[in-house]
Amino acid sequence: MSMKVHTRQVDGVTILDLxxxxxxxxxxxxxxxxxxxxxxxxxxxxxxxxxxxNYIDSSGIGELVSAFTTVKNSGGxxxxxxxxxxxxxxLQITKLYTVFDVxxxxxxxxxxxxx
Amino acid sequence: xxDSTKSRAEMTLGSTLESVDLVERTAEEWAQGTGFDEDTxxxxxxxxxxxxxxxxxxxxAYDTKKHITASFERTADSLIIRLTDExxxxxxxxxxxPLAPENILRGSxxxxxxxxxxxxxxxxxxxxxxxxxxxxxxxxxEQTGS
Numbered sequence: 001m002s003m004k005v006h007t008r009q010v011d012g013v014t015i016l017d018l019x020x021x022x023x024x025x026x027x028x029x030x031x032x033x034x035x036x037x038x039x040x041x042x043x044x045x046x047x048x049x050x051x052x053x054n055y056i057d058s059s060g061i062g063e064l065v066s067a068f069t070t071v072k073n074s075g076g077x078x079x080x081x082x083x084x085x086x087x088x089x090x091l092q093i094t095k096l097y098t099v100f101d102v103x104x105x106x107x108x109x110x111x112x113x114x115x
Numbered sequence: 116x117x118d119s120t121k122s123r124a125e126m127t128l129g130s131t132l133e134s135v136d137l138v139e140r141t142a143e144e145w146a147q148g149t150g151f152d153e154d155t156x157x158x159x160x161x162x163x164x165x166x167x168x169x170x171x172x173x174x175x176a177y178d179t180k181k182h183i184t185a186s187f188e189r190t191a192d193s194l195i196i197r198l199t200d201e202x203x204x205x206x207x208x209x210x211x212x213p214l215a216p217e218n219i220l221r222g223s224x225x226x227x228x229x230x231x232x233x234x235x236x237x238x239x240x241x242x243x244x245x246x247x248x249x250x251x252x253x254x255x256x257e258q259t260g261s
Binding site: 023024025057058059061062063065066068069086090093094095096099 | 132135157161164165168172213214219220221222223224225226228229232
């Protein structure tokens with residue numbers, strides 16, 4: 001299953017609901033384009049909902065890191081929401097779990113963005 | 116679908132993302148057929164995918180004139196997956212540590228690290244030209260039926 005992105009706004013935060021696979025090729029490019037689109041539209045608070053991401057490879061992890069640094073360098077914030085066990089384990093192994101601000105509840109994630 | 120007895124299969128594939136996906140799916144089937152638990156199957160699948168990406172992207176650089184081979188072998192005590200490419204070769208001593216502070220925010224460079232994290236043994240052999248990656252996962256006594 002290829003990756004799909006659904007975008008919505010909640011209290012000034014752009015939530016990207018991702019589903020499917022984030023892997024080399026289509027999935028990675030989809031994330032990159034989605035984050036760039038959000039930044040281009042002037043929003044800098046981005047919450048990536050990974051609850052329906054069932055597979056991620058090293059390219060996908062790299063894309064999450066690139067999204068994080070791109071948003072941060074633009075003066076914004078990017079947080080992760082609802083990690084599946086597979087994604088959680090990969091971020092732990094690669095020591096990225098503490099780099100990202102990871103949340104498991106949407107309301108508290110939105111509240112955690114700088115007002 | 117691979118059966119649960121000792122067996123071996125090999126495929127020669129083009130340098131494409133479709134080949135990467137096929138290696139991933141085949142590795143998953145062989146891992147399931149070997150009797151590994153769900154987490155281990157997932158880990159083997161990811162490791163095989165990373166090895167295939169390494170062969171197609173970093174080895175053959177998507178060159179349509181070059182091929183990769185993938186072999187899957189189930190022995191009495193292990194599942195062995197081998198990937199070869201026809202590229203310039205991979206020097207394991209020159210692979211940056213993705214956990215080093217200066218590399219932690221890099222957008223790439225985690226493939227070999229994940230392979231090593233998920234498999235019990237990993238071999239890198241120069242083929243002149245090309246590279247052979249050997250990924251080994253040992254079966255537990257429960258999985259071997261002994």
